[in-house]
Amino acid sequence: MKNIMSLLLLATAMEMAAVSITSPNGAFLLNVDVNAEGTPVYSLDYKGKPVIKSSRLGIVTKETDFTKGFHIAGTDTATVDRSWEPVWGEYSTVRDHFRELTVDLKAEHPERALTVRFRLFDDGLGFRYEMPVQNGSNYLTVTDEITEFNYTDNHKLYAIPGDYDTDEYLWSETTFSGLEDALKNYHRHSEAQRAEGLTVQTPLLIKTTDGVYINAHEAALDGYPAMLLDVDPATYSMKSHLVPDRLGVSAYLQMPFNTPWRTLIASDDARDILSSQLVLNLNEPCKIEDTSWIKPMKFMGVWWEMFTGNQKTWAYSDDHLAKPGVTDYSKLTPNGRHPANTENVKRYIDFAAANGIDGVLVEGWNEGWEDWASYRKNRQFLFDKPYPDFDLPALRDYAKEKGVKLIMHHETAANAADYELQLDRAFQFMKDNNYDAVKTGYVGAIIPRSEHHTSQWMVDHARHVIERAADYQIMVDSHEAPRPTGLCRTYPNWLAQESARGGEFESMGGNPPSHTCILPFTRLKGGPMDYTPGLFETRMSYYNEGKDSQAGTTLARQLALYMTMPSPMQMACDLPENYERFPDAFQFIKDVPVDWSDSRYLEAEPNRYITVARRDKHSDDWYVGAITDENARVAEIDLSFLPDGKYEAKIYEDAPDAHWKDNPQAYRIRTVKVKPGQKLRQPLAPGGGAAIQIRKL
Numbered sequence: 001m002k003n004i005m006s007l008l009l010l011a012t013a014m015e016m017a018a019v020s021i022t023s024p025n026g027a028f029l030l031n032v033d034v035n036a037e038g039t040p041v042y043s044l045d046y047k048g049k050p051v052i053k054s055s056r057l058g059i060v061t062k063e064t065d066f067t068k069g070f071h072i073a074g075t076d077t078a079t080v081d082r083s084w085e086p087v088w089g090e091y092s093t094v095r096d097h098f099r100e101l102t103v104d105l106k107a108e109h110p111e112r113a114l115t116v117r118f119r120l121f122d123d124g125l126g127f128r129y130e131m132p133v134q135n136g137s138n139y140l141t142v143t144d145e146i147t148e149f150n151y152t153d154n155h156k157l158y159a160i161p162g163d164y165d166t167d168e169y170l171w172s173e174t175t176f177s178g179l180e181d182a183l184k185n186y187h188r189h190s191e192a193q194r195a196e197g198l199t200v201q202t203p204l205l206i207k208t209t210d211g212v213y214i215n216a217h218e219a220a221l222d223g224y225p226a227m228l229l230d231v232d233p234a235t236y237s238m239k240s241h242l243v244p245d246r247l248g249v250s251a252y253l254q255m256p257f258n259t260p261w262r263t264l265i266a267s268d269d270a271r272d273i274l275s276s277q278l279v280l281n282l283n284e285p286c287k288i289e290d291t292s293w294i295k296p297m298k299f300m301g302v303w304w305e306m307f308t309g310n311q312k313t314w315a316y317s318d319d320h321l322a323k324p325g326v327t328d329y330s331k332l333t334p335n336g337r338h339p340a341n342t343e344n345v346k347r348y349i350d351f352a353a354a355n356g357i358d359g360v361l362v363e364g365w366n367e368g369w370e371d372w373a374s375y376r377k378n379r380q381f382l383f384d385k386p387y388p389d390f391d392l393p394a395l396r397d398y399a400k401e402k403g404v405k406l407i408m409h410h411e412t413a414a415n416a417a418d419y420e421l422q423l424d425r426a427f428q429f430m431k432d433n434n435y436d437a438v439k440t441g442y443v444g445a446i447i448p449r450s451e452h453h454t455s456q457w458m459v460d461h462a463r464h465v466i467e468r469a470a471d472y473q474i475m476v477d478s479h480e481a482p483r484p485t486g487l488c489r490t491y492p493n494w495l496a497q498e499s500a501r502g503g504e505f506e507s508m509g510g511n512p513p514s515h516t517c518i519l520p521f522t523r524l525k526g527g528p529m530d531y532t533p534g535l536f537e538t539r540m541s542y543y544n545e546g547k548d549s550q551a552g553t554t555l556a557r558q559l560a561l562y563m564t565m566p567s568p569m570q571m572a573c574d575l576p577e578n579y580e581r582f583p584d585a586f587q588f589i590k591d592v593p594v595d596w597s598d599s600r601y602l603e604a605e606p607n608r609y610i611t612v613a614r615r616d617k618h619s620d621d622w623y624v625g626a627i628t629d630e631n632a633r634v635a636e637i638d639l640s641f642l643p644d645g646k647y648e649a650k651i652y653e654d655a656p657d658a659h660w661k662d663n664p665q666a667y668r669i670r671t672v673k674v675k676p677g678q679k680l681r682q683p684l685a686p687g688g689g690a691a692i693q694i695r696k697l
């Protein structure tokens with residue numbers, strides 16, 4: 001009798017097991033089940049074909065195993081269709097439309113409970129673990145997450161290595177079977193900073209052998225470490241690899257806890273990957289009540305001068321310090337190569353004011369650079385101690401009078417612990433001196449020393465800084481912070497992040513033209529990047545005869561980047577004197593908006609080309625950006641997106657003989673009449689691009 005009862009119970013449990021839902025448009029089918037070991041599994045089909053084969057789910061903690069012995073105790077489904085208005089971005093309204101499946105899992109001996117919440121959108125899947133209050137321990141030490149993504153074939157992968165500390169790499173276009181060789185070509189920072197084995201970072205892009213594009217990433221990373229992916233090329237499978245601290249612990253959790261969402265954006269049309277808002281949709285709505293102080297901006301910087309190779313320094317002196325704040329700077333010898341000085345900053349302010357550029361970033365303004373730059377002894381900066389040649393009160397008043405905002409720089413040298421201690425003082429100091437925006441930086445190994453740039457502690461640190469900044473109404477552009485996962489929806493004062501190999505590498509070997517044809521498919525799915533476009537002098541030998549490196553771009557392409565690399569905090573990175581050499585091309589940077597009401601991806605193929613049209617949030621003007629890799633190309637620009645009317649298009653394009661390598665500054669500007677529905681055939685030079693401003697007549 002007892003046996004029959006338990007057989008019956010087992011049968012009910014098994015019947016309850018398999019559940020499935022489809023996406024609102026029916027393109028995706030999700031199946032969720034529990035396997036013979038009681039491990040939850042899921043699979044995903046797209047247009048009738050498997051994309052993800054049966055893949056396991058679960059979390060391993062030191063205290064309890066959340067991977068086995070489960071049965072489905074209950075399920076729930078819902079359909080949600082709503083929309084929201086971002087403070088800034090690519091669209092003025094974002095539709096959030098999905099079917100939701102909640103699967104409650106229970107296990108006995110010991111008692112455990114785990115919920116997995118799935119959201120199936122027309123453009124992909126998101127799911128997360130929800131760990132309710134347990135009957136046992138409620139403080140859990142996570143050592144592993146076993147989430148699998150079992151693919152179906154030897155697909156193409158666009159990948160960078162799973163480094164715990166940096167993402168400033170060029171992308172490899174490879175396959176599962178080629179990955180091991182591809183990753184051998186990377187020089188990683190140090191052994192201590194690398195994940196062992198075959199590990200890649202997210203956002204990762206996959207192109208299946210039958211032409212489906214998949215972006216794998218995460219959304220709403222908070223209170224948990226970043227996820228890398230361990231790859232098994234033999235079985236085409238991937239498994240989550242949580243960034244640990246140096247004690248091997250990935251996360252210290254208190255129940256109840258919700259993990260970040262694991263995301264798969266998928267489509268057989270590459271343009272859908274670029275237009276997808278899935279990652280933002282999975283983040284919490286804006287937590288800042290009054291957002292009127294959050295203002296998208298263009299800025300210049302006392303910055304590129306230090307990268308060009310002409311010996312300019314962030315440090316005021318070449319002498320060494322006893323300690324910042326203790327050393328008497330009046331006794332140090334100025335090195336004469338320090339551009340963050342009052343006179344030079346005024347020059348930038350004047351130029352910005354004359355050209356309608358909103359802000360000026362100044363790096364190297366504060367005490368601490370002397371020894372850090374050479375990694376001698378200090379890993380501390382003082383965020384309220386300007387150098388003696390940086391007259392802050394005078395510059396504050398001068399900038400105000402000229403209607404330009406100074407942008408603060410907080411390089412922490414990765415001493416994040418010390419930054420937290422100084423944070424309130426630093427932000428108050430900014431407000432006292434009329435600063436509204438800060439660029440933060442974390443170059444080096446993180447202090448406290450058991451942490452990595454993308455471990456739980458640093459993820460928490462980044463959110464803490466953003467929340468404190470919001471308290472002071474400060475906007476943030478963070479460098480070397482954990483890769484973005486759409487938290488800028490919740491905290492729209494987080495205007496931009498670096499978190500990838502930026503334009504500054506043009507002075508350190510160069511970025512191939514394909515680099516900006518892959519970033520929008522990968523890194524940008526988490527949020528805007530401070531890529532620093534606008535480089536007009538692309539030959540490093542111009543500054544320093546000894547340098548032969550050459551930026552992988554034409555001048556016209558740099559203008560196109562303002563549309564293909566959208567960011568509400570967009571730099572015009574070059575020196576004022578270089579913009580003065582090309583005033584007609586600079587006119588585009590003066591005109592281009594940084595906030596959009598609509599975006600249409602017209603053409604796209606990862607690592608090859610992107611053509612996008614965007615509508616200015618504050619006018620009826622449209623802007624088109626088209627870029628190509630190292631191959632020349634003719635972009636097909638279908639103007640069907642234009643509403644009825646007559647328009648004039650001002651085209652900034654590569655000259656017929658332009659080439660990124662030996663003729664990058666050959667460009668032309670022409671104005672033509674265009675009408676809705678017309679198709680423009682726009683030639684792009686090797687490594688080139690075109691930027692078009694379309695105005696209603």
Ligand code: NOJ
Nearest residue numbers: 363411441443479498504
């Ligand atoms: C690295 C940042 O990415 C760069 O933009 C900055 O100038 C340097 N650190 C110095 O802080």
Ligand code: CA
Nearest residue numbers: 168479480498
């Ligand atoms: Ca950097």
